[in-house]
Structure formats: C-alpha cells, structure tokens
Amino acid sequence: MTDGTGVAGEADPRQRLRAEQLRLSYGGPLVVDGLDLEVAEGTVTSVIGPNGCGKSTLLRALGRLLAPKGGSVLLDGERIDKMRTREVAKVLGLLPQSPQAPEGLTVADLVARGRHPHQTWYRQWSSSDDAAITEALAQTGMDGYAERAVDQLSGGQRQRAWISMALAQGTELLLLDEPITYLDLAHQVEVLDLVRRLNTERRVTIVMVLHDLNLAARYSDRLIAMRDGHILADGAPGEVLTEQHLAEVFGLQAMVVPDPVAATPMVVPISATGVEHHPESDSSNHPAEVA
C-alpha cells in the first residue's frame, strides 16, 4: 500500500498516527463507527469521499479537535488525548476548512502565531521564531506580502498565508482539511506542489481531505475512500480509483484512464445517476462551523 514516491526504499516505515476502533459523533448519531487507520511516516495521504461521509470528522479526530466517543487516536504510539496538547502541537499541525482571520491581521502576524507552541509566557519571541517565520513565508512565496492584511488577500494568497502559519509551527505531521477549496486550478496545483515539496524536502507526513480526485491521485501516495463513516477502499491511487470503487463510493459512473502527464489514474465522469442524498448527515453540519 505504500508504493508511492514518499517512502523511498524503507522496508517498514514508522507508523506515526494511528486510529483504533474510532467512534465519532457530534452529540447525535455516530458519524464514524469503528474505524481503523494507520499513517506511515513520510507519506502523503488523501481522504476522499462524498459530502457527509465523515472525512472531515475523521481529520478533526486525528487532530484531537474532536474527542472520540469510543476507540482512540495514537500519535507515535501514545494516546493523543493523554498527551500535553502543547507537546502534540510541536509534532502535529493542522489547518481546518476555510479558517477566518480577524480583520486587519497582517500575514506576518498570522504566521507568527504558528510559533505559539514554541513560546513560553516569559519569552514571546526569539531569533529562532523570526527565522522560522521568515522561512515559512519564503516557502510559500508569501514573503512579499508580510505586511498585508490577510482579509485583503486573494483566495490563493490567503490559503498560502494559512499554510505558512502551519509551516511556522514546524511540525513533522500536517493535517489539511480541503486546502484547495475555492482556489482556481493554477492555485490548486501551486498549493499541492508546495505540499509535495514539504513532503519530499522536509519529510513532512501529510494527511489531507480533498475533493478533486484527479489531483488527489496525482499528489498522494495513498488514497482512503470513505462512505457513511467507513473506509471502503484504501491503498495506492491506482488501486483505489477504479470504476467499481467510484460507483460504490460516489455512486458515480465513470471511466478511469491514465493521466497523460503523470500516468496516475484519471477519472472521467459519465453520469451520477447513483448519487444518494443524505441531507441529515452533511459534513458541514457540525456545530464548530455554525459558529
């Protein structure tokens, strides 16, 4: 299952993040019921699935934003809810779906807040903070925008600013919830190129939720297809993106052809006659986003 480029040659890569018999809900019915998952070091994993399948919920649980109703999440073999949250923050960074910055906050200020877990109450900044901030800005090409207000940036720039913040946190694991939503295609590719670069150059382990199947296939070592809170398919993009799986997961009739550029699988939709509607289990329906 790890035949992607990210795990070059290692026989048994270390499992960084693990979910065991995970049961998740937002106070109501279970959104995820009895899910097992392991994330290997140095891989890029994308979770795909229809709206409301529980993929964002799963990501929130992996990032300890949501306490499980049952089962547990383990970070490097230790239960994440038993660890000091600040220690977790030094290892695991996360970026929720469409985050909101307070009006007038500059990019530099935003990125500086990524250093929070490394600061103590008596030492609010240090030269290593400045270096990390400068580097994070450079990595995303945002160094020319340090003084600009986040709310005045374009969508792509704003997303890069938030990713810079996550980078400044300097973590080995990064959870991204739909990092390319609302971006145009060029910016989508730009952000995913950045993700890939982080993975290859800094060996950051990445788990993200993506909607675009073709980009997910091209940029991920591993795809996890979810439906109704269960994993239906898990493996290399070529194994997961099959016509049969697409019908099962999305109710989508589609052809899968090789991507002419990257040779990864490419989905060409035909019709969506099998799509079922689940109005009650819409993934965007949890309280945190009503806020």
Added chain:
Amino acid sequence: MPEQSAAAGNSLATRRRRRLTGLVVLVVALLLAALASVAFGERNIPLSAVWHAIFTPSGTEFDIIVGALRIPRTLLGLAVGIALGVAGALMQGHTRNPLADPGLLGVTQGAAFAVVLSITVFGMTYVSGQVLFAFAGALIASAVVFALGSVGRGGATPVTLALAGATISWLLLGLTSALVLLDQRGMEVYRFWRIGSLARSEYESAATVLPFLLVGLVLAVLNTPGLNTLALGEDIAKGLGQRVRLTRFVGLGAIALLTGSAVAACGPIAFVGLVVPHIARGITGADYRWLVPYAGLLGAILLLVADVLGRVLAADRFEVGIMLTVLGAPAFIYLVRSVRLVRL
C-alpha cells in the same frame, strides 16, 4: 528570494521597534497626564511646589494638598484606568463582541447590587465596608455568569458568555432598582455611587482592592498569547496546543478581578473599558500581546485627562464619569466615522 526573505525578517523587527516606540510614547504621555493631575485643580500648584511636596515635604499647604489629595487621586485614576482598559480589551477579545464592556460579565451590576444590599439590608455605613461588598458582589456575579455561560458541551463561547452576562446584569439591575425604590437610604448612596468618581473621602479603603487588581493584571498579561490563538478560531487554537477552556477561565478571571477592583474602588466607569480597546486596536492591530498594554496605558491617560479637565473646567462639579463621556463620546464617534476600524 534571499533579499525578499531578509526584507521580511527586517520588517518583523521594524514593526516590533515601531510598536515599542509607541509604547514608550504612551508611557511618557501617561507621566505627563499624571503630573498634570497632581498640579492642576481648583488651585493650581507650580511644578516646583509639586517637586517639593513629593521629595521634601515639610507640611506646607501645597504639601498637604499634593500628599493627601492629589497624589492618592492620581494613583487611583492610574490604577483604575489601566485596569479598565486592559479588562475591556480582554472582554472584547473573549466575547468577540465590540459591544462588550468589562462590566458585561455582570461585574458592574453585581457590585452595584452588593453596595445597595450592604446599605439597605445590613445597614452598612462605612465606605471601607462598601468597597469590600462591591468587590465581593462583582466576583460572585462574574462567577455565576461564567458558570452559566459555560455549562454544557463545548464550554464557554462568545455568544453564550455575552448573553449570560447581559441577562444576569439585567436581573441584578432589576433587584437593585427594587432595593433602592423600597429604601431611600439605598437610593441616596446609589445615585452618587452610580456615576463613578475619583474623588473619594477615604483613599485607604479604595486601596484595599489594589492587590487583587495587580493579580488581575498579571493574569491578563499571561492570557494574551492564548487570546491571540483563540482569535483565529477554537480549532486553530487547539491545533496550536492552546488549552481553550483554561485560556477562557484565566481571561475571565483576570477581567473579573480587574473590573471588580476598579468598580469597587471608584464606581462604574464603563466607558473607558468600552472605548479604549477600539482605539488601541486601531493602533496595534489584532495582536493582543501589544493591544493589552496599549489599552491599559490609553485607559489611564484618558481617565486622568478627563479627571483633570473636570477639575479645571468645571471646578470638580462633574464627576469623572460624566466628564469622560461628555468629552470622550463625541471624540469616539468622530473616530468611528473617520477611521477605517479594525473589526473583531
């Protein structure tokens, strides 16, 4: 690329320097305001006499005015102004509501109710007793508001806190009105207490709450980095390793202590805490580590200047609370209209 990175690094340092300079300017302005507050009044005292009174007092008339009246009054204004400015900045941050004044947690009404209760029910006549009652009332009310606002899943959120605070405040206001309407002794004290004044007959009793104010200030400073992360949303704050409930608890504790001691010492002067954070935010932006000290200094400056003007222009016939709004509110409205505001 390297030059650009260097530029970004430089700009970080430049900004820090600029903000630090601003802080120094404010400290100097505050010292000037304090000096004016000691020197000006019904009788203006020359600077040389002020100097004499502070460093080599020998019991002259000026020495007594400065030592027994002007300096205590100035120190009280300084402490209360800082407390209210800081508490206001924290309050608006935690509730994410521009309408939140530091009294929103029920502090002001809790103190008012306790003062009236101490007079009408317990027959308290000492000022020192009133101060303690006011402080206790403020703390109890804010504890109740915090408990109500954070019951249930998810803990305290901006909306539940704001509504719980407003609701408890109204409840206490109703009860206070009942007490003062039933007992004229309560009314007699309440109507003067309600305005808020720096002119006190006993500065010693006002000083009893100072230790709590200092504890509140320390908690407030400790709270600012956490508040910075909370401003990005609770998810991001948790992702950055911030303990959200603890941050809220410390922040609201700081607000209760600061506002409670300020209100106990000189009555409700809510306007400072409401207005100053908006001005400070306009200068520093949304970084609470800078916003909070700026708000504290601005609060003290505003309060002292209003008090001095009240003494100079109106022979101390108007309490500082009134001077503050009569002068401050039009200025604030002008500011709101002319400057692009930084929103919460």
Added chain:
Amino acid sequence: MSVDTRAGTTKGLAVGGLGLRLRWRTILVVGCAAALLLLAVAAHIGLGSYRIPLGEVFEVLLGGGAESQRGAVLDVRLPRALVGVLVGAALGLAGALFQSISRNPLASPDVLGITWGASVGAVTVIAFAGSYGQLSGFADGVGVPLASLLGGLLAGLALYGLSWRRGIDGYRMVLIGIGIAAVGANLVFWLLTVGDVQVAARAMTWLTGSLAAAGWGDVPAVALAVGVLAPLTLFGARVLGVLRFGEDTARGLGVRVNLSRTVLLLLAVLLAAVATAAAGPIGFVALAAPQIALRLCAVAGPPLGASMVLGATLTVCADLAARTLPGVELPVGVYTAVLGAPYLMFLLIRSRREARV
C-alpha cells in the same frame, strides 16, 4: 449555514398574498405565546386586591357585569393591561430589528442609546418641572411622555445620521450607539444627583419602567403607533432574512440594502421611542424576547412575529407580578428581568446550538 437551508426547506404554511412561508414550529410558538398572553391578560384583569372570577371578566368585557366590576375592569385594569401588551410588543419587535440589522444579540434600544435619549428627556422634566418629587397636571401627563418621545427620537436620529456613511453598516452603527448611550446614561446619572432624593426616587421609578400610571389616555397613541408600525415591519421580515446572509448576497437577490436598512432602523427607533414614552424604559424585553423567540423557533435570526408576541407576554406577566405580589408595588421593569432572565438562561443552557444573529 446548512441549518439555515434546512429551515428553509421545512414544510410550512404558505400565506398566499404576503408570500410568507411560515414554519409549523414558529406557528406553534406564536400560538402558545399568544394563548399564554391571553391568559395573563385575563389574570391581570381578574386578580388584585379586588378579585373578579375569570368568567365574570369576560362577561364584563362583553358588556355585562356589576357596576363595581365594570369600574375596576374598564377604568383601571383593562387599559393598563392593554398598554402592557402594546408596549411589550413594540419592545420585542424593536429588539428583533436592532439585533437583526446589527447582527449582534446584544444590540437593544438601551445599548444603542434610544432609551437613554428618552430617559434624558423624561428625567429632565421630572428633575426641573416638579418640586419634592411631585409632578402634577400638564407636566406629568403630557410633559414627561412628550419629552421622552422627543429624546428617544433625537437619539434615534443621531444614531442614524452619525452611522450613515455611504450606507448603514451594522458594526459602525453599534459603535456609534455605544457613544450615544454613554452620553445619555451619564447625563441621566448626573441629573439624578442634582435634585433631592425624592426627585431621584421618582425618576428612578420612571427609569425602571412602570405601567402603574397607565390609563386609557395612553392607549390611543401606543395603539396607533404599534398598529401602523408593526405591519410595516412585518413586511420587512423577508428582507431581513435575506440581509442576514450578508450584504453581497442580499444585493444579488435584488434587495436594496441601504434603503431596507434605513427603513427598518427608523421603524425600530420609532417603536422603541413610543414604547419608552408610554411606560418608561422597561428593561430586558427588547434583549430577551428576540433571543427567547429565536431559540424556541429554532431559527437562525430573531423571528419578528414571535419576538413581538413574546415581548408582549413577558411584559404583561411581569406587570401581573408587579401588581399582585404581596408587599409594596414595584415597577414592572424590576420583574421583566426577574421573570425573563431565568427562562432565557434555561434556554441558553439547554440549546447549546450557537445563535447566529
């Protein structure tokens, strides 16, 4: 957002001509609140030092009953209850409008300065026109309400005029309101310290909001105002619903944002000013009624109709308590919070769904 969309698709009752789509849950809430209101009005008329059984209350209202009963009901209790209903409805509606326009649950006529403007007017008359807390004749009957109405309208106009800058912006309006309220409040506090303590106590009674002096003389003005303004406002309900989605969406849906905001804001100011002139600034109703309504109806923003009915119910129940509880009679404003606050707190704790306003 999905909560909103679901609310929109819930089956409901289409009221043809108005094009309003009412949800069953809202209808139920309004129905229950109205029933409670009717019961409270009946109790208000029947209870007191002179008790009249419920059956005879209706008999009197329909033109029968004994002479003494007719006197108590028609001359004293009925007008007071009616003023309570109208003032409460106006406050509930005004609160819902202010909260919707500013998208802030704390925005009520008090916080925004309208009632403080009214209070400055009224307390000025009380402080300077009377002696030893006594006011009589013209100054009392016409002077106080008129001064209060003028004060409220002036504050409202100031709020509107100063907030306008190429349009009305909710955030700016709220900040301007703070400034106006602060000036008004401190003027009132100062006025309270000027005269002697009886004057202060009398002013305090007015400031707490009281229906004790309400009589038939007060009914026509309030009835006319509420009768004209409330239907106008309810027509704006659809626009408010759209404005809640944000300015751009509203424009896209063909709403003239600035015009709608202006009209709705002026209506809210008028409602609040009239209500305050009639009974003083009865507190908490304008804040609580919309918040209770939106939680009971489980909708995204304060529903206008339900806020209005709940405002009236809360006010009449509070006045019932004010009138009938043993001991000295206290103004109604003491009881609105005492009755309403626990209930709002209960709702707040039970429905942890965050309220969007």
